[in-house]
Amino acid sequence: MGAVKKLKKPYVHSRHLVDLEVVETASTIHNPDGTSYTVEPGDVLSVNEFGEKNLVPENHLPYYFKVEKLADTNFYDRMAKGYEDMGQINLEEANVGHNANNRAEMLTAQLLAGKNNL
Numbered sequence: 713m714g715a716v717k718k719l720k721k722p723y724v725h726s727r728h729l730v731d732l733e734v735v736e737t738a739s740t741i742h743n744p745d746g747t748s749y750t751v752e753p754g755d756v757l758s759v760n761e762f763g764e765k766n767l768v769p770e771n772h773l774p775y776y777f778k779v780e781k782l783a784d785t786n787f788y789d790r791m792a793k794g795y796e797d798m799g800q801i802n803l804e805e806a807n808v809g810h811n812a813n814n815r816a817e818m819l820t821a822q823l824l825a826g827k828n829n830l
Contacts (some may be wrong), residue, residue, distance in 0.1 A: 730758040732768070732776060741765050 735755040742748045743764050749755065754767040758776070768776070 729761055729779070730760050730776075733757045733759060733765075741767075 730782060733756070735751045735753055735757060738750070738752050740748055740750050741757065744762065745764065749767065754771065755771070757765045758768050759765050
């Protein structure tokens with residue numbers, strides 16, 4: 713990847729997180745979808761998470777904003793664990809309610825049948 717120089721921070725454009733690269737030598741860019749085009753030194757490329765490279769016109773560069781990447785996905789792991797724990801709590805509460813409902817129906821049936829020692 714000596715033909716391009718990767719800029720330090722990731723950038724975001726609209727809803728897409730991309731890396732910007734500055735082309736250092738004239739070369740041909742080949743995308744995973746089979747498209748290709750020629751770039752010149754000084755051109756800026758945006759690279760998305762799928763490896764697709766797109767030429768960024770100079771007048772579009774102000775629409776790209778630097779963002780900080782998360783150091784790790786620990787936040788998302790904790791969120792997933794929290795949702796899993798909440799799901800377990802909800803399941804337990806639903807089971808308690810279901811068991812209470814069954815017990816109430818059984819006691820009502822016994823009471824109506826005269827089998828209850830009240």
